[in-house]
Amino acid sequence: MLITQGPQYNGKASKRLHVMAKPIGAACNIDCTYCYYLSKQDLLEYKKGCSPQMDEDTLETYIRQYIEGQNTPEIIFSWQGGEPTMLGVDYFRKIVELQKKYQPQGIVISNDLQTNGTLLNDEWCEFLAQNNFLVGLSIDGPEMLHNAYRTNRAGRGTFKQVMAAVELLHKHRVKFATLTCINNLTSKNPLEVYRFLRDEVRSPQIQFIPIVEQKTFRTTAPQKWKPQEQLRQGDKRLHPWHKNAVVEPWCVSAEGWGDFLIAVFDEWVQHDIGNVFVQYFEASVETWMGRKNPLCTLGEICGKGLAMEPNGDVFTCDHYVYPDYRVGNIHHQKLDEMAYSEAQQKFGFAKSRTLTSQCQQCDYQFACYGECPKNRFIRTKDGEPGLNYLCAGWKKFFSHADKALALVLRATGNPVAHGKFSDAVMKNAMPKTALRQLFFPTRF
Numbered sequence: 001m002l003i004t005q006g007p008q009y010n011g012k013a014s015k016r017l018h019v020m021a022k023p024i025g026a027a028c029n030i031d032c033t034y035c036y037y038l039s040k041q042d043l044l045e046y047k048k049g050c051s052p053q054m055d056e057d058t059l060e061t062y063i064r065q066y067i068e069g070q071n072t073p074e075i076i077f078s079w080q081g082g083e084p085t086m087l088g089v090d091y092f093r094k095i096v097e098l099q100k101k102y103q104p105q106g107i108v109i110s111n112d113l114q115t116n117g118t119l120l121n122d123e124w125c126e127f128l129a130q131n132n133f134l135v136g137l138s139i140d141g142p143e144m145l146h147n148a149y150r151t152n153r154a155g156r157g158t159f160k161q162v163m164a165a166v167e168l169l170h171k172h173r174v175k176f177a178t179l180t181c182i183n184n185l186t187s188k189n190p191l192e193v194y195r196f197l198r199d200e201v202r203s204p205q206i207q208f209i210p211i212v213e214q215k216t217f218r219t220t221a222p223q224k225w226k227p228q229e230q231l232r233q234g235d236k237r238l239h240p241w242h243k244n245a246v247v248e249p250w251c252v253s254a255e256g257w258g259d260f261l262i263a264v265f266d267e268w269v270q271h272d273i274g275n276v277f278v279q280y281f282e283a284s285v286e287t288w289m290g291r292k293n294p295l296c297t298l299g300e301i302c303g304k305g306l307a308m309e310p311n312g313d314v315f316t317c318d319h320y321v322y323p324d325y326r327v328g329n330i331h332h333q334k335l336d337e338m339a340y341s342e343a344q345q346k347f348g349f350a351k352s353r354t355l356t357s358q359c360q361q362c363d364y365q366f367a368c369y370g371e372c373p374k375n376r377f378i379r380t381k382d383g384e385p386g387l388n389y390l391c392a393g394w395k396k397f398f399s400h401a402d403k404a405l406a407l408v409l410r411a412t413g414n415p416v417a418h419g420k421f422s423d424a425v426m427k428n429a430m431p432k433t434a435l436r437q438l439f440f441p442t443r444f
């Protein structure tokens with residue numbers, strides 16, 4: 001089976017595609033310190049001073065191919081940058097118009113848009129609400145934490161503008177999720193960040209992104225690293241604050257990532273479960289139940305989501321927009337052919353086929369699968385290359401959350417398919433009374 005196939009739809013094998021389209025490329029109105037995309041302006045050789053905006057012909061070709069390449073009841077377009085709102089509302093009106101032109105009968109078309117929020121106004125929000133866009137808003141926490149790295153070109157923080165966008169999104173009832181970068185600072189303030197998103201932003205969906213950038217990330221594509229240069233897990237130079245660190249100083253450390261997740265998870269389990277949506281925790285609940293992980297980074301295979309630049313160049317993944325990972329151009333090849341190509345399949349399956357022995361023997365392989373391959377640039381303690389930089393943090397979090405996740409699932413009558421407290425383990429390991437005591441101690 002192809003990794004892009006899903007269940008049957010309309011009597012045919014369902015074909016699903018996902019592309020992160022960048023109609024304005026890497027151009028952005030602000031200048032966040034850790035933006036992994038701004039540097040693409042040099043890497044992909046955009047002409048100096050020339051706006052890399054996707055022209056109408058490319059836009060129409062893309063929309064037509066994207067729709068024709070799928071056979072599913074819903075087709076989801078994703079628009080990202082750079083900062084796509086720099087294109088103006090009319091550009092997006094044109095997008096919606098073109099989608100309607102090619103929309104097959106009975107098929108729902110939806111859109112999501114990733115933005116820093118600073119250009120949103122009433123006109124934008126009215127348009128987004130009317131056309132049912134899902135907005136991903138980047139916000140890194142309370143003012144001091146947000147302004148540390150999310151600055152404009154003059155170096156001033158963008159917090160006030162982003163909070164104005166939050167109010168506008170609520171006012172116009174635009175569907176939105178928040179994306180919060182977990183860096184060297186936010187990772188040290190987990191509850192401040194989480195409570196702010198929950199109570200001040202009233203975020204309908206909280207998503208965290210660990211910031212991991214090697215010092216060579218602007219020039220060297222993932223997996224093109226020299227194995228002999230990979231440091232062993234535990235090496236001090238893997239700490240972002242070390243003077244000879246191999247990662248940028250604003251990165252989260254592996255342990256810091258684990259500690260951040262643990263602190264937020266405990267607060268969520270105690271107070272907010274069922275009321276506040278935290279993407280990683282919801283995904284963990286699903287995984288512990290035995291379902292597929294909805295997140296590519298923690299799933300068994302990747303490569304289902306390509307990325308496309310304004311000129312129609314297509315890349316294997318949003319994190320692999322490097323010349324080495326260009327798979328073609330929509331003016332010369334059809335999008336679905338590129339998505340289902342052998343090379344793309346190979347890329348997707350490599351995620352679980354290239355796991356280190358440490359991952360293969362890990363108790364939490366089912367929940368992690370070695371995380372995103374772009375972060376697999378360290379060696380295991382035994383010296384095997386290709387381990388994930390965040391491994392220690394993920395393991396710490398999974399071991400911590402394991403029992404609570406089993407407890408939650410059991411209390412809600414759901415199966416516990418995985419972990420040290422799974423149904424199978426508990427059935428064999430303990431008599432019923434001891435089991436009840438472990439999970440419901442207050443009743444005894």
Ligand code: SF4
Nearest residue numbers: 296297302303317372
């Ligand atoms: S490379 Fe990383 S971000 Fe891209 S699809 Fe794979 S897991 Fe997801």
Ligand code: SF4
Nearest residue numbers: 359362368370391395
């Ligand atoms: S926690 Fe570490 S060892 Fe376990 S699967 Fe994830 S990266 Fe591999």
